[in-house]
Amino acid sequence: MSSSGDIEALIEMMARLPGLGPRSARRAVLQMIRKKELMLIPLADLMHHVGASVRDCVECGNIGSSTICDICANEKRATGEICVVEDVADLWALERSGVFRGRYHVLGGTLSALDAVGPDELRIPKLIQRVQDEAVSEVILALNATVDGQTTAHYIADQLEGRVRLTSLAQGVPIGGELDYLDDGTITAALRARKDL
Template sequence: MAVAGPEIERLIALLAKLPGLGPRSARRAALYLVKRREAVLEPLARALAEVGERVSVCSSCGNVDTSDPCTVCLDATRDASTLIVVEDVADLWALERAAVMRARYHVLGGTISALDGFGPEDIGIGRLVARVAEGEVGEVVLAMNATVEGQTTAHYITERLEPTGVRVSRLASGVPIGGELDYLDEGTLAAAFTQRRPFG
């Protein structure tokens, strides 16, 4: 049963679609926003509209930003000889929060998964191989989640990159089996990068 007008009910329904927010949490968040209209709701609405208009996917690495190339790719202080491969933008952001390496990135946009119908051609591995083939990259760090799909994808990438002669490494200890990078603390991520080892 609706307890508020259709506009507020629509806000609640949209908030409930966000990760980590169920119907009850969405109601609490909507009530908070409505009560703090000038301080929170209106600035949030403006920020969402601006991001909605300007957001794009970086044509170089696959990051999400308001510019193309993205802020990371435009950073001339990064080591262009090291390319960190991640499954998702959330993983890139997690690694940036941890500040473990000043390198370049490549976002696959998923993993190889027969169950979900995703093959190598669906997740940008061809684009990755093409970037490495350009010759500037000396090491590819596979910062994949420690899941079956992540490791399957990592093995496939290693095989595809073998003819290029590039060094391929993976994250070391500290990343638990089944763990996802976005949920790991910065210290664990830093240790995994410091102790990375050849893949295979």
């Protein structure tokens, strides 16, 4: 009796993860139970391990196992450039491209009047402090191209104006993108930022 309750509870909790619904959570739980030694137990062990060791980097807000994350602790990463992102998922996306060799700053969200998120709820004061304390030459605002993301970018640009070079990601046609499928805003941005060949 109790285990069926536990299995139900496990399915319900799995179903709350993004990307999983009740049906796929049931399939996932059954799969894990079928491969108990290969999936369920190792996954539970890993989760405990991550849960016990994970913490936010005091410098940039990235997650890692110590108070300074791997990127901030890596002396090969340039200290002069800080790439500002909304959250860790964005940092991971940039790291996958492998093209940026500087440091990051994870805000932990965007400014939002509706949700009462002000600069102090984000890591904006810490960013301003880093720009003052470290020899930062450029701050790249890699925020999402949403209203909240752009509002936050403008706020940060206001705060840092004159102290450091401020840049943002280019907007335009994505690689492999077909004009026919792009929204008007993207096409407008791509046209305005057109380049000489």
